[in-house]
Amino acid sequence: MLVNLLNVEKSYRLGSVDVRALDGVGLDIGRGDFLALAGPSGSGKTTLLNLIGCIDKPSGGRVVIDGVDVTAVPLHRLAATRRDTLGYIFQTFNLIPVLTAYENVEYPLLLQNVGRRERDARVRRWLDHVGLAAQAKQRPDQLSGGQRQRVAIARAMVAEPKLVLADEPTANLDQDTAAHILDLLEQLNRETGTTFVFATHDPAVMSRARRCVRLRDGRVCHSERSEESPAARDSSPAARLGMTPLFA
Amino acid sequence: MLTRIAFRNVFRNRRRSAITLLVIVFGAVGLILFGGYKQQTFRSLRESTIRSRLGHLQVYKRGFSTHEAKKPLEYGLDDVAALRRAVESDKRVKMTAAQITLMGLISNGDKSETFLATAVEPLKDRQMQGQRMVAGSELPANEPDAVILGRGLAASMHAKPGDYLTLMTTTSTGSLNAADVRVAGIFMSGVKEYDDRAVKMPLIGAQQLLQTKKVERLIVMLNDTDDTQAVRASLGRALPEIEMKDWSELATFYHQVVLLYNGIFGFLGLIVSAIVVFSVANTILMSIFERTREIGTLMAMGTTRSRVARMFLAEGLVIGVLGAAAGVVGGALLAAVINRGHVMLPPPPGYTVGYPLRMLLSPSILVTAAVISIITATISSIVPALKASRMKIVDALGHI
Numbered sequence: 001m002l003v004n005l006l007n008v009e010k011s012y013r014l015g016s017v018d019v020r021a022l023d024g025v026g027l028d029i030g031r032g033d034f035l036a037l038a039g040p041s042g043s044g045k046t047t048l049l050n051l052i053g054c055i056d057k058p059s060g061g062r063v064v065i066d067g068v069d070v071t072a073v074p075l076h077r078l079a080a081t082r083r084d085t086l087g088y089i090f091q092t093f094n095l096i097p098v099l100t101a102y103e104n105v106e107y108p109l110l111l112q113n114v115g116r117r118e119r120d121a122r123v124r125r126w127l128d129h130v131g132l133a134a135q136a137k138q139r140p141d142q143l144s145g146g147q148r149q150r151v152a153i154a155r156a157m158v159a160e161p162k163l164v165l166a167d168e169p170t171a172n173l174d175q176d177t178a179a180h181i182l183d184l185l186e187q188l189n190r191e192t193g194t195t196f197v198f199a200t201h202d203p204a205v206m207s208r209a210r211r212c213v214r215l216r217d218g219r220v221c222h223s224e225r226s227e228e229s230p231a232a233r234d235s236s237p238a239a240r241l242g243m244t245p246l247f248a
Numbered sequence: 249m250l251t252r253i254a255f256r257n258v259f260r261n262r263r264r265s266a267i268t269l270l271v272i273v274f275g276a277v278g279l280i281l282f283g284g285y286k287q288q289t290f291r292s293l294r295e296s297t298i299r300s301r302l303g304h305l306q307v308y309k310r311g312f313s314t315h316e317a318k319k320p321l322e323y324g325l326d327d328v329a330a331l332r333r334a335v336e337s338d339k340r341v342k343m344t345a346a347q348i349t350l351m352g353l354i355s356n357g358d359k360s361e362t363f364l365a366t367a368v369e370p371l372k373d374r375q376m377q378g379q380r381m382v383a384g385s386e387l388p389a390n391e392p393d394a395v396i397l398g399r400g401l402a403a404s405m406h407a408k409p410g411d412y413l414t415l416m417t418t419t420s421t422g423s424l425n426a427a428d429v430r431v432a433g434i435f436m437s438g439v440k441e442y443d444d445r446a447v448k449m450p451l452i453g454a455q456q457l458l459q460t461k462k463v464e465r466l467i468v469m470l471n472d473t474d475d476t477q478a479v480r481a482s483l484g485r486a487l488p489e490i491e492m493k494d495w496s497e498l499a500t501f502y503h504q505v506v507l508l509y510n511g512i513f514g515f516l517g518l519i520v521s522a523i524v525v526f527s528v529a530n531t532i533l534m535s536i537f538e539r540t541r542e543i544g545t546l547m548a549m550g551t552t553r554s555r556v557a558r559m560f561l562a563e564g565l566v567i568g569v570l571g572a573a574a575g576v577v578g579g580a581l582l583a584a585v586i587n588r589g590h591v592m593l594p595p596p597p598g599y600t601v602g603y604p605l606r607m608l609l610s611p612s613i614l615v616t617a618a619v620i621s622i623i624t625a626t627i628s629s630i631v632p633a634l635k636a637s638r639m640k641i642v643d644a645l646g647h648i
Contacts, residue, residue: 037536053548055544055548055641055645058639075640075641076553079547079550079551079552079553081550082547082548082549082550083549083550083551084550086550088545090545094541094542094544094545096253096545097260098253099252099253104251106249107549108550111549111555151353155549163648
């Protein structure tokens with residue numbers, strides 16, 4: 001298992017009210033999973049994603065990432081775990097506005113002190129892979145929403161993380177672009193074996209996930225596993241995006 | 249990458265950065281102008297003090313400063329000619345001038361005043377250009393009973409060139425002596441209190457009045473002020489029978505001015521630094537507020553706290569470097585314009601003549617202004633940088 005959540009609780013104070021965001025969540029996520037955390041707003045899916053992503057601490061229970069119990073480790077000491085094990089894709093893309101597409105993708109490799117030549121090769125390969133080789137020198141404000149999210153995907157993948165966390169990755173995209181992004185993520189999951197966990201309430205994302213964990217009021221209320229989704233079988237992501245698959 | 253991000257972020261909000269840069273530029277320009285003015289003042293005052301009055305070194309008979317003389321010139325130099333030859337054998341010495349100072353009463357027959365006379369070698373005194381003649385002529389070379397008077401004393405004595413006055417003083421043997429002297433000219437030194445009591449007379453005339461062959465001191469002028477301590481050490485080894493004082497020990501007024509100006513400069517520096525600190529800190533805090541989500545993203549990707557802090561420190565540094573560079577160029581140009589403008593300042597307290605406003609632009613002033621600007625801007629970003637690095641990632645990502 002890549003992620004083990006044992007009876008995880010998370011509560012916080014909102015004004016004078018104690019809010020219980022997660023209430024005894026237990027969840028195992030295997031290597032190579034393509035998993036959606038679904039549920040209505042306030043169900044706790046983003047909170048759960050934050051705990052898995054080592055950017056928030058649980059109030060109770062245990063969080064084990066890649067065999068390491070991170071529950072008791074202060075968040076600022078988990079920077080290396082976030083850098084080497086995890087990748088993030090955000091709903092609002094969260095690219096660094098002053099950096100070009102190339103530099104945004106390059107940034108995680110600089111954190112890992114990857115050498116200049118290898119860095120350049122990997123950045124170019126990933127930009128090419130997400131179909132943005134020609135936009136390498138453009139800044140985020142010169143790119144469309146779909147292009148920005150593809151840069152964000154390349155940035156999340158370039159450091160070769162074991163787990164990519166995506167918080168509503170299609171929420172700010174139109175339907176066609178969202179479908180293309182999901183195709184791309186599915187393709188990456190299949191080709192690289194990287195585990196993907198989405199927090200979403202988008203039915204399209206849920207339908208593409210091989211496993212869907214539904215949350216309600218901070219608890220896991222339903223978990224279902226399916227074989228590869230029909231959408232993934234029926235279309236070729238590389239063909240639809242006009243890309244050359246990286247790991248052909 | 250850190251520097252690249254910092255550099256680009258400085259230009260992200262151009263108007264805000266421009267205002268901050270302007271503050272730093274004005275600060276640096278202020279430091280350069282005042283620093284240049286201060287340096288020029290120190291240098292001018294030092295050189296005028298040395299060239300017109302004190303000399304670089306003053307040579308006395310050993311015991312002059314430690315023993316209380318019972319009579320005038322008890323600790324005077326006996327064989328000044330031999331001493332002069334020995335001192336002038338050093339190539340760094342430009343010239344020497346023997347002097348005596350004496351006090352007494354000056355009278356026009358109707359009225360008496362105290363005087364403070366400096367007895368000089370007239371030709372050498374002219375080289376020192378210690379005074380400006382306002383009437384009559386300089387001290388004649390071959391007229392032992394000629395004197396020139398300070399403007400204030402001449403006015404008090406109702407004396408004009410060609411008039412005769414009487415000087416009365418105590419001789420080297422302790423008796424009283426008097427001499428009639430002819431007023432050759434009237435001068436002003438610029439210091440009113442001195443001009444109200446000052447008499448200059450030939451050394452020979454003073455020796456006759458004091459009934460002695462001795463002189464009080466030998467003024468030593470050097471070619472270069474920077475050689476003062478080296479020459480002093482060298483003369484001290486060669487001439488054990490003498491004692492010396494250098495200009496710095498005697499220039500009380502110079503040191504008071506230095507102290508005053510350094511205090512003002514320090515205070516000005518503090519004010520400039522405080523303005524820069526608040527301005528830069530405000531800019532970076534605003535920037536952090538706007539980029540909270542970006543900071544959260546960077547930390548979520550594995551950027552360490554220290555790296556985030558360094559990124560904002562680098563922004564302060566970049567702002568400081570840009571501001572310092574522009575400030576140094578602007579300050580140097582403005583100083584050059586002012587120097588060419590021949591602006592005259594009013595006389596300082598105790599002086600009767602104004603002086604030109606000039607700035608001495610030494611590399612040390614430019615470097616100091618640049619370093620203060622850069623360090624201040626960087627220090628100002630410490631608190632914002634720490635604030636940024638201690639953000640909770642979840643809160644930062646959720647920031648709207």
